[in-house]
Amino acid sequence: MSFELFCRVVDNFGDAGVCWRLARRLAALGQSVRLWIDRPEVLARLLPALDARAAEQTLEGVRISPWDQAEHALPPRGGVVIEAFACVLPPAYEAAMAGRDCLWINLEYLSAEPWVEGCHGLPSPQANGVPKFFFFPGFTSATGGLLREPDLPARRKAAQAQDRDERLRALTGRSAGPAADDDALTVLLFCYSDAPLTGLQAALAGLERPVRLLVPGDRPPAVLHDQGGLRIVPIPFVPQTRFDELLWCCDLIFVRGEDSLVRALWAGVPLVWQIYRQAEDAHLNKLEAWLGRARWPGPAAELIRAWNLLDDAAVARTLPAALAAPIWSDWCARSRAWSAELADRSDLGQDLLDFCMRQRQTR
Numbered sequence: 001m002s003f004e005l006f007c008r009v010v011d012n013f014g015d016a017g018v019c020w021r022l023a024r025r026l027a028a029l030g031q032s033v034r035l036w037i038d039r040p041e042v043l044a045r046l047l048p049a050l051d052a053r054a055a056e057q058t059l060e061g062v063r064i065s066p067w068d069q070a071e072h073a074l075p076p077r078g079g080v081v082i083e084a085f086a087c088v089l090p091p092a093y094e095a096a097m098a099g100r101d102c103l104w105i106n107l108e109y110l111s112a113e114p115w116v117e118g119c120h121g122l123p124s125p126q127a128n129g130v131p132k133f134f135f136f137p138g139f140t141s142a143t144g145g146l147l148r149e150p151d152l153p154a155r156r157k158a159a160q161a162q163d164r165d166e167r168l169r170a171l172t173g174r175s176a177g178p179a180a181d182d183d184a185l186t187v188l189l190f191c192y193s194d195a196p197l198t199g200l201q202a203a204l205a206g207l208e209r210p211v212r213l214l215v216p217g218d219r220p221p222a223v224l225h226d227q228g229g230l231r232i233v234p235i236p237f238v239p240q241t242r243f244d245e246l247l248w249c250c251d252l253i254f255v256r257g258e259d260s261l262v263r264a265l266w267a268g269v270p271l272v273w274q275i276y277r278q279a280e281d282a283h284l285n286k287l288e289a290w291l292g293r294a295r296w297p298g299p300a301a302e303l304i305r306a307w308n309l310l311d312d313a314a315v316a317r318t319l320p321a322a323l324a325a326p327i328w329s330d331w332c333a334r335s336r337a338w339s340a341e342l343a344d345r346s347d348l349g350q351d352l353l354d355f356c357m358r359q360r361q362t363r
């Protein structure tokens with residue numbers, strides 16, 4: 001089938017990151033895929049091989065084109081048009097869909113809320129008669145699932161059979177720390193700029209166990225500094241294809257948004273999620289729904305609430321509690337178990353392809 005995926009970058013990396021991952025997955029499933037994106041330069045941060053000024057290029061089997069060209073393009077006859085995150089298609093392109101027998105998918109944001117199950121796959125009748133459906137990623141089999149590549153577990157296993165420090169050095173060019181830090185807790189920090197870092201600094205510096213805190217980006221926030229057993233390790237932003245390898249070097253992962261959350265889940269180690277902030281604190285309900293499914297031990301759930309409420313004092317208090325025995329080993333075990341449960345079903349790319357094929361057959 002022919003898929004055309006539309007991506008508008010709202011902010012940060014998640015919109016481009018999710019769309020690119022889905023596009024790659026559909027191409028790997030043997031489909032013809034084109035990605036229209038309004039800010040190719042954002043995708044280029046994740047995909048350094050991309051020339052953000054090129055009119056069109058093909059990478060990993062995906063045709064990538066700037067959004068404005070779609071305003072003069074025709075949708076593929078009999079193809080599937082994916083509107084990511086209700087991004088609104090170019091009007092002329094949308095108008096042409098009716099005469100070209102297209103299927104229209106509205107790919108939604110990831111949420112663990114229960115109502116998602118009732119809305120996943122529902123039709124969204126359109127004035128122009130083009131069949132349009134809601135497609136919801138999610139954590140249960142009544143949703144569209146999560147993006148995952150079939151070779152992921154094998155890649156993780158092969159990577160983790162190698163020495164961790166060597167992997168980290170090869171990936172980031174940074175030494176993970178002196179040999180004396182062998183039993184150090186390796187933590188990745190990928191968060192928003194408002195995260196309660198003062199609380200994090202206090203908690204990590206106060207631990208008995210040495211900690212190395214990997215901080216991607218140009219410069220770590222000033223509040224983070226070496227102190228006690230805490231060592232701050234600035235690392236470069238890695239290409240998205242290698243992001244998993246970074247996660248597989250970690251004992252504890254701080255993630256944010258959508259795509260990095262899912263990847264941390266596949267790593268199967270404890271994670272602290274900073275959810276994308278929404279108006280009227282709508283994100284806090286989403287967070288609770290997710291915590292309900294995660295079933296982390298109490299102190300770990302408290303830590304995640306404190307992290308999202310930007311509460312430094314509560315982070316300083318709850319982080320050591322979540323890392324203490326036996327909570328920590330329970331958290332590790334539950335993280336492994338949930339990761340395996342989630343991986344026990346088909347992935348979002350395959351689900352979406354199956355859904356589209358079924359729609360085609362029933363018409």
Ligand code: TRH
Pocket residue numbers: 010011012013014015017018046109190216236237238239240241243256257258259260261276
């Ligand atoms: O960057 P995010 O916060 O993105 C978003 C956007 O804000 C978006 O508007 C919002 O709707 C969405 O979140 C929920 O977080 P996310 O989704 O985790 O995307 C980050 C991407 O960056 C992800 O694909 C992983 C990638 N990445 C790398 O490739 N290399 C790196 O070194 C790091 C730290 C991240």
